[in-house]
Amino acid sequence: MNKKVLLFAGSLRTGSLNKKYVKVAHAILHEITGLDTELVDLADYPMPVYNQDIEDKEFPQPAADLARKVAGVDALVISTPENNGSIAAALKNTVDWLSRPPHNPWPGKCIFLMGASPGALGAVRGLWHSRIPFEALGCHVYPDMSGLPRAHEAFDENGELKDKASRERLAKQLKGFANRIF
Amino acid sequence: MNKKVLLFAGSLRTGSLNKKYVKVAHAILHEITGLDTELVDLADYPMPVYNQDIEDKEFPQPAADLARKVAGVDALVISTPENNGSIAAALKNTVDWLSRPPHNPWPGKCIFLMGASPGALGAVRGLWHSRIPFEALGCHVYPDMSGLPRAHEAFDENGELKDKASRERLAKQLKGFANRIF
Amino acid sequence: MNKKVLLFAGSLRTGSLNKKYVKVAHAILHEITGLDTELVDLADYPMPVYNQDIEDKEFPQPAADLARKVAGVDALVISTPENNGSIAAALKNTVDWLSRPPHNPWPGKCIFLMGASPGALGAVRGLWHSRIPFEALGCHVYPDMSGLPRAHEAFDENGELKDKASRERLAKQLKGFANRIF
């Protein structure tokens, strides 16, 4: 049976470099047999900043909807910005809302983290910081991660990576990840 | 000249244990001479989840207001929940909004982190995870942090810590911190 | 075919609480079918502090021997002390020596981390800090980890955990881990 993979970027803005980067990953996963993939946009699941008072009154429907989507897959590929050397607020907020009972779909999911950044370090600090909440929730975060430095210059007008070696490296990582989805 | 200290909890909900805990810190700081303190509530500074599209259209006034407050102090005392073993979304979101130019008031601030948690570990994982964005922004995060385990049982009806030793330990930490505010 | 698991403690001293704790894990793994297990003692593989000058002259035989052992297994269970809130020097030194080419047996190994500590937090900070080098090396570190607080009072004279619930929790974690060995 095919493994199901959900992809999204941990960014809300329309022109996000991470939305571009996760689209490349989506195209690559299409070339791997045995996978059913779906790419969603966090901006289509608007949530307030997590606040238990809101939760106690009424659980946000978009969070419940996205939790159901996560519950229905085996694995996730998430491309996330680095903000101040650490996890993006939009991603952390999404993780936390979805983790609330009775929804919590996270335990046991296989996760591949990637990150695009205009800087020279390719979001490496944000990627390592972002592993923690997923691991605390019982997710199997793939050890290898994919940082894309100087991402503002990395894509052509079709959204493809200009540098072929970068695309091949990502493809190799994603194939390795696909082999390790339970 | 007196040092100025801003205090808040990294939580939005009304009955937050961290709001209680930071109030205890506020009372203790009052007993230390040479400090001007102000306690604010993040819920009074409502912000959307960080999204550069919103920023490009109009910077949220509450974020600008809080950034001005932070810019006006020498130090901050922040009590933050641990969510999924890591930084609270409300705190990360606040840090990120305020860090955006031309506001960014963070570099050089002295910060004391504390955290109340119903669990046995006293938010220790969240505290260590929360240091990172502040340090990446150039803040001097005090090495010693104050975790309060089993916080749901820790306060009496007046909001005081029932356990005198816990209050004394916090007071000692805050005195050490106050001596290290530049 | 049976999965092979190597166990050791990240401590050198004879009376190490982590040597006791990993023995309990060894006994539990024996009860799980489909596993071949071997428990070794790092003290039997004496290595100098890592120094490339030594490596260039002659690679330490004990490090080469242990690297071969690690290369021959699918998974490792490592019980490690927390020293100064972080990874034990003996464990980091072992990881680094073994990682040197042409030996490096680490990539792809499945690892379960556990830690015994006399403190109340059960080595939780050391466990999270210890994940990093293994993940950087491409190991699949199991998200759930097992910290044993107040470990100096935890064992009876036969080396068994006095608290049955603690042993059951560890057994449950190790069964979960065993199911995830590739």
Add this chain to the structure above:
Amino acid sequence: MNKKVLLFAGSLRTGSLNKKYVKVAHAILHEITGLDTELVDLADYPMPVYNQDIEDKEFPQPAADLARKVAGVDALVISTPENNGSIAAALKNTVDWLSRPPHNPWPGKCIFLMGASPGALGAVRGLWHSRIPFEALGCHVYPDMSGLPRAHEAFDENGELKDKASRERLAKQLKGFANRIF
């Protein structure tokens, strides 16, 4: 009164890039008035891998000697390699030996971390991982750190940084640090 600063590299090998990098820092600190500096070599303080059995028998004299040196200064500048994305074993081992009572000179020291690496990321992961034990010990680790990427090509035959901008950036960081030594 002059502030005292001890400098060393977290590496043992003779030709260490970090020994070169910390020498540059030493020269820069000489240009700052009000500082007394001393540069030492960890290789002159040979220690076994930390083992409590050794400690119980006889505390290593080199560790006691270095602990006394650390106790006598206000601040340290440490240049450390990144090994497997994390703290160098030689540095962790030194920190742990010195931390043992009755020596423990670490609490309250001001520390500037720097790291040279042949890679493109300039030891950034190792630097962030290395903060933790120092902060757990109560050291004030300066938030800004100095990573030197492609360090194998960075020095001329006199041990100077070829790139003037890199030296100026380091000098600016060290001046900032010197202003924050208590």
